[in-house]
Amino acid sequence: MKRIIILLSFILICSLSFSIQNATYGWEDGGTALGQYVSTLTLENSTEQAFGGTHSLKMTEDPLSGTPQAFIWWVTGLTDGDVITAGFYVYDVTESAYPSGRIWGHYTPPGGDINSYEGSASGNYDYSDGTGWSYLEWTWTFDSDGGLRDGLIVETRIYSSDGNNVLYVDNTSITVSSDTAEIDSIEEGEVPVELSSFSAAYSNGTPTLFWTTQSETNNIGWNVFRSESENVNESLQINPELIPGAGTTSQPTDYVFDDEYDIQDNQEYFYWLESIDNLGYTDTYGPISLTVPEDGEDPGTPEIPDLYGLHQNYPNPFNPNTRISYRMKEDCVGTLTVYNLKGEKMVILFENREIIADDKEFVEWNGLDNNGNEIPSGIYIYKLNTSAGSYSRKMVLAK
8 A cells, every 4th residue: 555655646746846757877887788689799898998987888790790789778658749868979980981870769569578679760860970989869759650669769770891890888868758658777687776875963953864875776756754663664754745866877866854853852763764766666774763862961973974075966856946065175176067968068157166175065056058048958967176176966957
């Protein structure tokens, strides 16, 4: 019964707040592809070239045969009019010659598998430009052909010649204008949320929870539960609204939550986190405990963690306003810039600002570029370059 209630709540939340799904993948976990076409294609997770991180997908066609394809996204549950935008970076250094890469797609039928085929979906007729890393992207508007199709596979195609038969692919992303469609990604044995820390502190009369994830997959948000015993079945939810998750990301995400419910002195409280994915399924983490001190006593609980660096924006996804915070270990000078996934500069939020050590600072962004124009929905990277180091994170603008 609990799972049904959560699923219904999720549907209501999405109908009010969300209209798109986003996912990214960078081959850092050792994966290759969901599937492939043409047996002469060899797929490897490689460290020979990388656009971001240290890994990429290496595609080798040997011997030459047909048009080999690697399947990197599979979206099912699509309906007429759904819009799918996908892209990736391709590396080749043979300008105006093979090898070259291209983004393409094909349809799958209801109930089909990764090897099913229900017709070509076409794609971008432009090839990788042969000058190193280039970005390929395409947008499809889904047509079910009277119910014969409900899925789309995004392909990376390689076009080769003798002796020029190797491509590298990295940093792929996808956006789907549907809350009900399911995005199948390359990760095998993926964990919905990889929680790296979960702690509590008592400060200024309020219990505060801190947690950090190393990665999240289709995580729409969090609930927080509290009890006076270690029995989770006796706990009550204490967050009035779902705490937005980071969706799908391989970047660390920091969360902070204040427990504003009534508390009693000298009472021990137990806390749990519950993550909810885009199908309504849940995972529970905890418990951790915190004892509220008596008046005038030293709390005896951990100090509030020093979360140094660039923090996850909040809210995320957002429309159109969001807040970005940061905290540095030493005095420095920094510039905060927002880029799209093509590496194009959208807006400079501040430039050459003096940053004081240990001060947590904030900057608001209204979703406009440097010229005051609204930018479209999608995944964006915000990067803080300082004299003490560089930091970057991803955020989602969902209109």
